[in-house]
Amino acid sequence: MRIQVNKDKLLYHLLIAQKALSSKTPNPALQGIKLEVKDGTMVLTTSNSDISIRVQLEDNGLEVEKEGTVLVPGKYFIEIVRKLDGQTVSLTEGEDNLLRIEADHSDITLNLLDLEDYPELHFKEKEDFLKIKVRTLKTIIRQTAFATSSIENRPILTGVNFTIDGEELEGVATDSYRLSQKKISLEESYDPMNVVIPGKSLEELMKILEDNQEEVEVHFDQNRVLFKYNNVLFLSRLLEGNYPETGKLIPQEYPVQIKFNKEQLITSIERASLLSSRDGQNAIVKLNVRQDNVVEISSNSPEIGRVLEEIHPVDEIVGSPIKIAFSSKYVLEALKVFNSSEIIVKFTGEIRPFVMTGEYDEDMLQLVLPVKTD
């Protein structure tokens, strides 16, 4: 391999590939980035246990003097390219499994990793695939993935359950204390589908997706899913097992409904979280509807003090007064993914899950289980 490449473009693509770079791995080859130069272009590949990325370098000025494939130590290569001066970098594969990196007045030699140890990866595109707008995909991920479980004792809950039914795509996530659900309408009808994609994979995918009007192709396979976005192929494993039936968790009737200004509700809960018997975001906060239709948000920590917030709801409260306690972390995280500035909180009973919806967040529902207090 012997090429000349624009430094900034190389770095840009390296930083995409970096999202799937392993830091700790039993296979040292996975600490490497595979650089394949062939047919006038360069392809960068990385992989860890959850995801693999394959990105084609977009650089019209790329000069290929000799084709070839090398496996560079990822962390060092990225740091070197980041720090180089000059516009152009020359990469030359030398004898003894070395890569020579030349730019401006720098002459750097890097020991390469063994290409033979690199696993074969299958970025296989299917004939039938789902087409979805980048923005729509980002919305459904942003509004669900935060609610996945971070604890591994029920691995299936660490993923988001995506199902397709005709023209409807639904994403659901729950850690068994709260649940997020978002449905979107697709532009055409698809065969039924039901997969669980790891939440962490989706978080990494989000970092690569830009905010634009383009489309992403989603290719589903037996135990993996491939996202194709511009010059990037993003492969994630799927979680095995049956995702729990979540429909039953969602109450069908809500005798009490309160419409809040979202920002006011968020800041009140945040202040109440400051002084609570449990630390930080796991604070337990109480919500109490008074007879005079004022909502109290409160917390109490005998050692530190207490907070009492009064909120006048946006509309008249529907239903009779209610008292409920919840973990502020769950409610705050849910509130923050709404686009609407007004939120309707719907209650079924003091120990039943309550639900949040917003007028400008169509087909999106956030559910939180209350906490029992004495």
Added chain:
Amino acid sequence: MRIQVNKDKLLYHLLIAQKALSSKTPNPALQGIKLEVKDGTMVLTTSNSDISIRVQLEDNGLEVEKEGTVLVPGKYFIEIVRKLDGQTVSLTEGEDNLLRIEADHSDITLNLLDLEDYPELHFKEKEDFLKIKVRTLKTIIRQTAFATSSIENRPILTGVNFTIDGEELEGVATDSYRLSQKKISLEESYDPMNVVIPGKSLEELMKILEDNQEEVEVHFDQNRVLFKYNNVLFLSRLLEGNYPETGKLIPQEYPVQIKFNKEQLITSIERASLLSSRDGQNAIVKLNVRQDNVVEISSNSPEIGRVLEEIHPVDEIVGSPIKIAFSSKYVLEALKVFNSSEIIVKFTGEIRPFVMTGEYDEDMLQLVLPVKTD
């Protein structure tokens, strides 16, 4: 105590006082901020084992309904004020050692700390004090304090040694591997003085000093120093013991002198640090003057690879070729405090300390001990 105060102004002054707030302390009272309301103003006081701060609130709109002094739990009080809505906060001392904080629709009650446990602090101003421009004081701290030792085995080296001789103020810091020295001319003559101020105290002081043309008063006492800056009194303990004679460390003659572009030297050393047998900033880097007057900056790590940087000095090199190795951290930290864009590096011998100076950094000298390599 019962007052109404502007929220933003209160927060601004709390964040100054916070610099001396203890987080871990055997005396829980030191986790508190003392609020003293008297004669129509409020004074905030904090203290830890190294420094104490006393800041007078500047708020023309302060309304004092009742004077008094309370000790609020610092961390919680700052977080509450930060999160409050509304422009005005009302603070009311209640019975049972409670403080009631009211703003907008929030009603918060905080358990106060015991005022009796708070130590008496002596922010004592002297009749004779040093007057120095804020900017000059910041320069001398910025160019010396980074070179103090962070290891406690020789406590005296964790401070900066300040001496006054007539109209000259000198600051010196060394951790025994490198040394920083800066002299400035004062506007008048003072009695001789020799103190060692903890580097950490100076770092906190730096955060409070703004970038302006104002003056700071420095009041020296037996075992402490008081900085008076606008409405802030900043008290630091002094380090006890004799500061080592550092003058002898500085070579008197420099047979080899090389003038570098500072940025080029910094980026070359940074790149060489990336691949070095020792991790990160403690990397050992070699400097080698070639017969053709090109300077090589290089490093070598058998496992990872090697870096070779070529630098053409700004002027012709004075003296004969030299080879030297050093810890990149020390040289980089020293280079970064220079205002000059060209740096002269002066060598006495391959195992003798070398020195850096810059035309626009008058009376400033940075010294680094080389490292022996085989």
